[in-house]
Amino acid sequence: METKTKDHAALAEAFIRDEEHVNWHDGALWWIRQKRDIASKQIPEWEALRETASRIKSNVLSNLHDYLLQFEANLIKNGITVHWASDAEEHNRIVYSILKAREINQMIKSKSMLTEECHLNEYLAERGIDVINSDLGEYIQQLDNEPPSHIVLPCIHKRKEEIGEIFHEHLGTEKGVSDPTTLTRFARRHLRNAFITRRAALTGVNFAVAETGEYVVCTNEGNADMGAHLSDVQIASMGLEKIIPQKKHLGIFLRLLARSATGQPITIYSSHFKKPRAGQEMHLILVDLGRTRQLGRPEFRESLKCIKCGACMNTCPVYRKSGGLSYHNTISGPIGAILAPNLDMKRHADLPFASTLCGSCSNVCPVKINIHDQLYQWRQVIVKEGFAANTKVLGMKAMAWTLSSPNSYTRMGRAGRWVLNNIPFAINNKLNPWYKQREMPDGPKESFGEWYAKNQKENGSDKK
Amino acid sequence: MTVGLFIPCYVNQFYPQAAIATLQLLQKLGLHVVYPPRQTCCGQPMANSGFEHLTQECNDLFLENFASFDYIVAPSASCVLHVKQHLHSTNDPALAERVRSKVYELVEFLTDVLKIDHLKARFPHKVGIHQSCHGLRGLYLAQMSELNARPFSKPVQLLNMVDGLELIDLDRPDECCGFGGTFCVAEEAVSVKMGRDRVTDHVKNGAEYITSVDLSCLMHLEGILHRNKSAVKAVHIAEILNSTL
Numbered sequence: 138m139e140t141k142t143k144d145h146a147a148l149a150e151a152f153i154r155d156e157e158h159v160n161w162h163d164g165a166l167w168w169i170r171q172k173r174d175i176a177s178k179q180i181p182e183w184e185a186l187r188e189t190a191s192r193i194k195s196n197v198l199s200n201l202h203d204y205l206l207q208f209e210a211n212l213i214k215n216g217i218t219v220h221w222a223s224d225a226e227e228h229n230r231i232v233y234s235i236l237k238a239r240e241i242n243q244m245i246k247s248k249s250m251l252t253e254e255c256h257l258n259e260y261l262a263e264r265g266i267d268v269i270n271s272d273l274g275e276y277i278q279q280l281d282n283e284p285p286s287h288i289v290l291p292c293i294h295k296r297k298e299e300i301g302e303i304f305h306e307h308l309g310t311e312k313g314v315s316d317p318t319t320l321t322r323f324a325r326r327h328l329r330n331a332f333i334t335r336r337a338a339l340t341g342v343n344f345a346v347a348e349t350g351e352y353v354v355c356t357n358e359g360n361a362d363m364g365a366h367l368s369d370v371q372i373a374s375m376g377l378e379k380i381i382p383q384k385k386h387l388g389i390f391l392r393l394l395a396r397s398a399t400g401q402p403i404t405i406y407s408s409h410f411k412k413p414r415a416g417q418e419m420h421l422i423l424v425d426l427g428r429t430r431q432l433g434r435p436e437f438r439e440s441l442k443c444i445k446c447g448a449c450m451n452t453c454p455v456y457r458k459s460g461g462l463s464y465h466n467t468i469s470g471p472i473g474a475i476l477a478p479n480l481d482m483k484r485h486a487d488l489p490f491a492s493t494l495c496g497s498c499s500n501v502c503p504v505k506i507n508i509h510d511q512l513y514q515w516r517q518v519i520v521k522e523g524f525a526a527n528t529k530v531l532g533m534k535a536m537a538w539t540l541s542s543p544n545s546y547t548r549m550g551r552a553g554r555w556v557l558n559n560i561p562f563a564i565n566n567k568l569n570p571w572y573k574q575r576e577m578p579d580g581p582k583e584s585f586g587e588w589y590a591k592n593q594k595e596n597g598s599d600k601k
Numbered sequence: 602m603t604v605g606l607f608i609p610c611y612v613n614q615f616y617p618q619a620a621i622a623t624l625q626l627l628q629k630l631g632l633h634v635v636y637p638p639r640q641t642c643c644g645q646p647m648a649n650s651g652f653e654h655l656t657q658e659c660n661d662l663f664l665e666n667f668a669s670f671d672y673i674v675a676p677s678a679s680c681v682l683h684v685k686q687h688l689h690s691t692n693d694p695a696l697a698e699r700v701r702s703k704v705y706e707l708v709e710f711l712t713d714v715l716k717i718d719h720l721k722a723r724f725p726h727k728v729g730i731h732q733s734c735h736g737l738r739g740l741y742l743a744q745m746s747e748l749n750a751r752p753f754s755k756p757v758q759l760l761n762m763v764d765g766l767e768l769i770d771l772d773r774p775d776e777c778c779g780f781g782g783t784f785c786v787a788e789e790a791v792s793v794k795m796g797r798d799r800v801t802d803h804v805k806n807g808a809e810y811i812t813s814v815d816l817s818c819l820m821h822l823e824g825i826l827h828r829n830k831s832a833v834k835a836v837h838i839a840e841i842l843n844s845t846l
Contacts, residue, residue: 145788146788146789146790147790149790149791150789150790150791151616153790153791154795156794159794162800163846164619167773174746175745177749178749180749181749183749184748184750209801248616255783257634293704319679324729409639452747453775454776454795455779455788455791456780458791458794458795458798468739475697479824490650490651490784490787490788491791492781492784493734493777493779493781493782493784493792493795494649494734494778494781494782495736495738495777495781496734496737496738496739497733497738497745497747497776499738499776499778500738500745500747500748501747513649515648516651517651517654519651520650520651520652520654521651521654525651529650530652533647533650533652533655534655536646537644537647537652537655537656537658537659538649539641539657540610540641540642540644540647540658540815541641541658541659541662542641543638543639543640543641543662546610546642548642550610550613550614553614554615555612559777560837569785570787570789571786571789571824573789573793574789574793574828575793575821575825575827575828576823576824576828578615578616578820578823578824579822580615581614581615581616581617581618583617584614584617585612585613585620585621585636586608586613586638587607588617588621588635589624589636589638590638593624594637
């Protein structure tokens with residue numbers, strides 16, 4: 138595959154080499170999937186909630202234009218300055234201009250996958266502005282100079298010993314200390330200082346209510362509130378798809394979000410932001426970044442319903458065994474694999490193939506996105522657009538030709554079984570990826586077709 | 602009632618004993634079964650790789666072979682699901698639709714069409730069920746662990762009719778084995794790791810046999826079992842249901 142970085146298969150293979158680590162990673166995420174199962178089965182109306190949420194989001198996608206304008210008008214009424222950005226560059230330029238106008242060179246940021254997509258931290262760093270991620274997981278990833286591997290659990294691929302090492306190197310904790318409580322307290326001291334001294338705070342947005350012009354940010358650590366409440370300038374960045382029509386709809390989404398994400402009945406903090414305090418400025422940036430293009434793709438528009446709970450990652454066996462960073466995209470896992478090709482089809486041509494199409498992702502999705510069907514559809518689009526490797530195209534054409542003719546299929550089948558029986562080393566070698574860690578099936582002397590011709594036709598069972 | 606026996610390409614070539622068991626089982630139940638000899642493949646390997654546009658000839662061939670039957674039955678959930686979802690015809694769309702509605706995977710044919718309530722079968726072994734994803738989440742052969750919904754299982758319903766058979770419980774009852782068609786070679790490392798973890802779950806919980814409605818999953822799991830020289834065997838559910846050991 139002609140990707141600039143290594144493709145998913147190669148990155149996953151590297152991740153899997155440390156089997157003990159993979160088992161731990163797989164177990165940690167499976168444990169969260171089980172917590173999600175327990176939480177979702179405690180409320181009898183769970184499936185009805187999913188259906189309702191999905192339909193509300195369908196309504197949003199069909200009326201996005203109107204809801205966005207309504208939301209904007211209400212934001213302005215509430216005293217929030219509204220900005221529109223069509224891409225990452227424009228978004229980053231807006232944030233920079235807000236900070237520059239107030240001569241602010243330090244900012245604290247709570248979790249926002251959108252700003253990760255925009256590479257905001259790097260953009261601001263190049264212009265002399267220092268950003269601290271205040272979500273503990275993202276803070277750890279920032280210290281280690283690595284992107285998040287999971288949208289809810291940014292450093293789930295790291296064990297506590299590795300985090301202890303990072304803290305030792307960057308924050309000066311004692312070598313060998315890996316007790317989570319000790320490390321968290323240490324990080325808290327560092328972050329508290331940042332909260333108090335930063336004049337600007339940026340948050341993401343979980344839900345934006347068109348009806349009221351307020352937005353809701355969900356965190357377990359209270360870090361969004363801490364940053365926002367102590368700031369002179371508060372900025373929120375959101376993708377266009379985060380709109381919900383009315384405040385009464387929030388209950389549906391908040392009940393689904395935390396249960397799907399971690400198995401909690403609700404996130405610890407669901408903070409509503411509506412208008413600036415006296416003396417504070419609030420800005421909200423509405424970002425397109427490919428969303429409207431995706432909205433225009435009939436077979437993929439449902440992907441915009443995503444509320445970023447991460448349940449599809451936790452349940453995905455491929456994700457659990459290969460790690461989020463193997464997806465080489467800000468949003469990893471099954472949902473990332475259907476969002477990424479919209480942004481850069483060539484670069485992400487491998488991602489829709491990084492799945493067995495098992496369908497578990499679609500079943501856990503709180504807004505019922507048909508993720509595995511979209512993975513299948515992306516495969517068709519990627520091949521038609523010419524992003525499949527030439528060898529694969531030739532192989533598939535040969536296969537289609539063989540299988541379209543009963544005679545050639547029978548000949549090939551007989552030849553294949555003969556090879557397996559008589560010269561197995563022609564197949565059982567290093568060039569055959571099946572054989573690397575698996576035996577080939579035995580080559581039976583007779584196919585079923587041959588057996589049937591001998592044994593059944595003469596019994597007269599072939600008559601209709 | 603005449604049943605057309607649809608034997609997937611790789612089952613025909615590599616697992617004739619499962620196909621024979623399917624045929625004999627249906628015959629024992631008094632059905633008239635015919636195997637159209639000119640069948641090849643449903644086209645799924647191409648379609649799942651992104652080449653659905655190359656499957657028209659396979660579709661036409663399938664229609665030619667199977668259009669005349671009352672029912673079409675196959676010992677493979679995956680291939681049946683593919684036919685149900687993707688069998689199309691440019692010349693005769695109505696025919697394709699009719700054929701799609703007549704295709705059944707063996708287990709669902711026994712429980713939903715024939716509605717059998719007993720079987721003369723004996724298989725005195727501890728058996729673990731590997732839920733094929735296409736059977737489970739595609740054909741709804743059993744309830745899916747992700748959903749908050751009433752549990753049921755068509756394969757369990759049938760295996761409970763088998764004398765001497767003891768079903769084992771798994772830690773993860775419906776996790777994918779990692780076969781995934783061309784995924785098994787394109788993503789070899791992930792595929793094998795997924796398969797190994799499934800095998801471990803069955804072995805740890807005392808299975809002597811791993812069974813499934815899909816031989817593609819079993820071919821993958823068997824490849825891993827054989828490489829590890831395990832005594833645990835993979836066997837298609839038709840062979841158990843047809844067994845008189």
